[in-house]
Amino acid sequence: MNLFRLLGDMTHLLSIVVLLLKIRTVKSCAGISLKTQELYVIVFLTRYLDLFTKYYSVYNTAMKLVFLGTSIGIVWYMRYHKVVKQTYSKDEDTFKHYFLILLSIILALLIHRAFDVIEVLWTFSLYLEAVAILPQLVLLQKSRNIDTLTGDYVFLLGAYRALYILNWVYRFLMENHKFRWIPWISGLVQTALYADFFYYYIKSWKNREKLKLPA
Amino acid sequence: PPKGSFHDEL
Numbered sequence: 001m002n003l004f005r006l007l008g009d010m011t012h013l014l015s016i017v018v019l020l021l022k023i024r025t026v027k028s029c030a031g032i033s034l035k036t037q038e039l040y041v042i043v044f045l046t047r048y049l050d051l052f053t054k055y056y057s058v059y060n061t062a063m064k065l066v067f068l069g070t071s072i073g074i075v076w077y078m079r080y081h082k083v084v085k086q087t088y089s090k091d092e093d094t095f096k097h098y099f100l101i102l103l104s105i106i107l108a109l110l111i112h113r114a115f116d117v118i119e120v121l122w123t124f125s126l127y128l129e130a131v132a133i134l135p136q137l138v139l140l141q142k143s144r145n146i147d148t149l150t151g152d153y154v155f156l157l158g159a160y161r162a163l164y165i166l167n168w169v170y171r172f173l174m175e176n177h178k179f180r181w182i183p184w185i186s187g188l189v190q191t192a193l194y195a196d197f198f199y200y201y202i203k204s205w206k207n208r209e210k211l212k213l214p215a
Numbered sequence: 216p217p218k219g220s221f222h223d224e225l
Contacts (some may be wrong), residue, residue: 005224009225012225050222054222056223060223060225063225064225067225113220122222164224167224168221180220180221183221
């Protein structure tokens with residue numbers, strides 16, 4: 001475990017805390033894409049298949065349970081909680097996210113490091129995570145005003161993968177880890193998709209003005 | 216895990 005990965009995991013955890021804070025305190029999920037949340041549940045389910053078969057550390061197992069539990073909890077809140085589900089921007093969350101799942105499955109079947117169930121599903125989860133934010137970004141562009149917590153959530157979610165890329169550079173240099181195309185490219189694509197958002201988020205933060213994405 | 220894999224990550 002290196003500092004970049006720890007910072008990355010903490011940033012990821014913080015993004016989920018911010019989202020839960022927003023949903024629980026404001027009792028609203030306005031501006032949050034249910035589709036992105038559902039994609040994240042699939043990402044965690046297919047990535048953490050080895051949860052009960054492989055033990056790396058207490059930290060690793062605990063964090064997997066937290067990520068699985070919170071992502072499923074958030075989808076439950078947005079789908080079934082009597083108050084929260086009314087605030088879901090249903091007719092704006094229109095991204096065809098099933099295509100993202102299909103594309104990721106096809107790509108994982110074509111490009112993977114080993115053709116076994118765990119590896120292919122793990123690869124699938126990397127490809128899917130890279131594009132999982134798209135429905136959320138599209139929804140943000142449609143939202144007239146983006147509330148602070150939603151902006152902070154997306155920023156932290158994007159920042160965590162950028163930190164993971166630094167972690168891979170560190171592991172490559174210091175732990176003479178081999179270069180791994182699949183996580184690297186997926187992570188770079190994922191972070192690149194946030195570039196536009198990062199620009200407007202930082203600009204709004206510097207100018208002390210409301211976050212607004214160009215339509 | 217094999218050296219090359221990142222399965223020990225989240």
